[in-house]
Amino acid sequence: MDFEFSNEEKKVLKDVKAFIKSESTPELLAESHQLGHIYGGQEGRKFIRKFAVNGWLTPNWPEEYGGIGSSAVLNFGIREEMAWAGVPIIFVAAHMAGPTIMHFASEEMKNEWLLPIARGDVEFALGYTEPQAGSDLSSIDIQAVDNGDNFIINGQKSFNTHSHVADYHWLAAITDPDAKRYHGMSMMIVDLKSPGIDIRPMITMAGWQTNEVFYNDVTVPKKNLVGEVNQGFYYLMSALDFERMYPLAAYQRFLSMAVDFSKETNVGGQPLSKNPLVRQKLAQLRIEIEANKLLYYRLAYMIDKGEIPNYESSMQKLYATETAQHITNTVMDVLGMFGGLKEGSKRAVLSGIMEQAYRSSVVETIYAGTSEVQRNIIALRGLKLPTK
Numbered sequence: 001m002d003f004e005f006s007n008e009e010k011k012v013l014k015d016v017k018a019f020i021k022s023e024s025t026p027e028l029l030a031e032s033h034q035l036g037h038i039y040g041g042q043e044g045r046k047f048i049r050k051f052a053v054n055g056w057l058t059p060n061w062p063e064e065y066g067g068i069g070s071s072a073v074l075n076f077g078i079r080e081e082m083a084w085a086g087v088p089i090i091f092v093a094a095h096m097a098g099p100t101i102m103h104f105a106s107e108e109m110k111n112e113w114l115l116p117i118a119r120g121d122v123e124f125a126l127g128y129t130e131p132q133a134g135s136d137l138s139s140i141d142i143q144a145v146d147n148g149d150n151f152i153i154n155g156q157k158s159f160n161t162h163s164h165v166a167d168y169h170w171l172a173a174i175t176d177p178d179a180k181r182y183h184g185m186s187m188m189i190v191d192l193k194s195p196g197i198d199i200r201p202m203i204t205m206a207g208w209q210t211n212e213v214f215y216n217d218v219t220v221p222k223k224n225l226v227g228e229v230n231q232g233f234y235y236l237m238s239a240l241d242f243e244r245m246y247p248l249a250a251y252q253r254f255l256s257m258a259v260d261f262s263k264e265t266n267v268g269g270q271p272l273s274k275n276p277l278v279r280q281k282l283a284q285l286r287i288e289i290e291a292n293k294l295l296y297y298r299l300a301y302m303i304d305k306g307e308i309p310n311y312e313s314s315m316q317k318l319y320a321t322e323t324a325q326h327i328t329n330t331v332m333d334v335l336g337m338f339g340g341l342k343e344g345s346k347r348a349v350l351s352g353i354m355e356q357a358y359r360s361s362v363v364e365t366i367y368a369g370t371s372e373v374q375r376n377i378i379a380l381r382g383l384k385l386p387t388k
């Protein structure tokens with residue numbers, strides 16, 4: 001495996017860095033922070049539309065679909081730069097639905113959707129989870145009934161994060177209720193402004209919003225069906241594999257803040273950075289960040305070979321998100337009692353950033369599949385252990 005960037009890729013990364021530095025405004029960073037770095041807010045759209053003109057949102061896509069025909073390794077490098085800078089980094093359309101459409105959808109669907117996605121003109125929301133179906137998505141219940149040229153949809157989704165800012169729902173629905181498990185589900189793209197859709201907020205402990213989405217006799221044209229009818233469970237699983245690719249640079253930045261803090265803060269007459277315990281803890285995190293990089297770029301390497309990483313994505317998602325929690329826990333230890341004060345508090349350290357990051361890191365091991373679910377996938381497909 002060779003994860004080294006070529007000279008051309010290094011030049012793109014330099015340009016990306018310069019672009020982010022010159023174009024990211026305080027308004028963009030505030031909006032991105034408030035939305036949990038998901039794409040779809042007004043400032044984010046302004047920024048990404050300019051950014052994506054260069055093909056940087058989907059650099060490994062062919063030029064006809066809005067990419068620059070480069071590598072997934074470059075794509076992953078760009079995502080790390082974006083995560084470090086605090087601009088939007090969670091793109092359902094460009095990074096989850098788009099690659100799935102590329103692999104499984106008809107030419108018509110590719111021609112209709114991929115270019116607007118690559119340009120950042122449209123964003124999707126993930127429509128998988130329901131109140132009774134989270135880890136086990138084969139038990140979803142929302143029904144899409146065949147009605148000639150359309151489906152008529154009724155039911156409910158929950159925890160659908162982008163829905164209040166996205167344009168379309170990337171929806172999993174049951175099209176054959178009598179089929180065997182896994183065989184009656186279809187994926188479709190639904191305009192979130194369709195009559196009969198009601199979106200209601202659910203606020204997470206991280207402070208940002210996810211949603212319940214209710215469908216009441218919603219009409220969806222059949223041309224919005226992804227791939228083949230009743231094959232949706234397999235497309236959904238692939239889209240999840242693409243989702244479970246997690247740039248850790250935002251948390252790496254927190255570690256670098258803690259390192260600076262330890263150098264600048266005296267406790268008991270000497271800088272914290274001389275305290276052996278603090279040094280041990282920070283050094284441990286440096287190892288974990290490095291190990292995560294190998295797992296992360298390995299996914300890009302596999303994509304560049306034309307493969308869809310599977311249990312390998314689960315390994316990286318699990319390791320990255322548990323490392324994220326380890327980082328926020330450790331940094332909180334290093335900051336001491338004042339680290340728990342909120343942004344805006346008089347005595348908050350590092351402007352209260354870590355208090356929110358600490359809460360935010362909790363949800364990372366839940367969405368896109370919990371750590372337990374990732375371990376099950378690794379046991380089953382990575383280690384070939386029998387099903388329970």
Ligand SMILES: Cc1cc2nc3c(=O)[nH]c(=O)nc-3n(C[C@H](O)[C@H](O)[C@H](O)COP(=O)(O)OP(=O)(O)OC[C@H]3O[C@@H](n4cnc5c(N)ncnc54)[C@H](O)[C@@H]3O)c2cc1C
Nearest residue numbers: 126127128129134135159160161363366367368369370372
């Ligand atoms: C912040 C946030 C954002 C989200 N965004 C989206 C989104 O945009 N779109 C979307 O569709 N969904 C989204 N989700 C939903 C998320 O994917 C689910 O919450 C997650 O998959 C877990 O499902 P559940 O909440 O129903 O928990 P359950 O499936 O009920 O699990 C409860 C507990 O049981 C454990 N468990 C379940 N099954 C097993 C098993 N077989 N073996 C071992 N342990 C098991 C779980 O690990 C968990 O600890 C989001 C969730 C959160 C918290």
